[in-house]
Amino acid sequence: MSRYLAFLRGINLGKRQIRMADLVPCLAAMGLSEIKTILASGNVRFAAVADTTLKPCIEAAIARQFGFDVGVVLRSEDEIAAMLAAAPFGQLDPQADVARHVMLFDAPLPADLALLNRPLHTEVLRIDAREIYLACYRQPNGRYTEGLIELGKQLDQQLGKDYLVTTRNWNTIEKALA
Incomplete structure (x- = not known):
């Protein structure tokens, strides 16, 4: 299992509302684990098996659950750590x-x-x-x-x-x- 962060684009603007409490079970149903939302604004940390289809699968699950498309930018935990270390x-x-x-x-x-x-x-x-x-x-x-x-x-x-x-x-x- 690898750890990732998903940054959801353009949610909680206008009618594109997603409560973080509703996002967690949506992602858990995909088989993601250790799901934690960060600051209730479209930032989610989770563990998953490394897979190139992870991003489109998350986008599809969100679209099914919430009824609108949401773009997802993914970073691994290691990539975030490197960003922080680069100061x-x-x-x-x-x-x-x-x-x-x-x-x-x-x-x-x-x-x-x-x-x-x-x-x-x-x-x-x-x-x-x-x-x-x-x-x-x-x-x-x-x-x-x-x-x-x-x-x-x-x-x-x-x-x-x-x-x-x-x-x-x-x-x-x-x-x-x-």
Whole structure:
């Protein structure tokens, strides 16, 4: 058995509601074990036999159970541990008024990916094979993440619909293995 984290894209927005208490039995019925939801926002840790069909099987089970499609980005526990060990936000001033985020992709990003028109209050700290690490600075209106929407639109145009992406606050990733 291997341990994984599933990050569900775009749930609990509008009518796309999934209670985490209802997600657990859905995934257990697939044969997943040691299921734990993280922060009640579409983050699930579980154990399963390593299998290339795991992602599409989870997506199909969710669609059957809840009546709408949900994209899933999977990472192994080892991949999350490596992300944490790499300390992608280590160069940030610990006193900075900043929100740390990571965009998780389900496929490797093109090597020549360039994010040229990003909002000035959103700093791209690092681009890895399937992650983009972002520092989002506080705006005069008190918000941090308005630039993530703009950046997401730019990536959709650049990459097309072949890439599934979901964004998480880095605090969520830090809690993923706890």
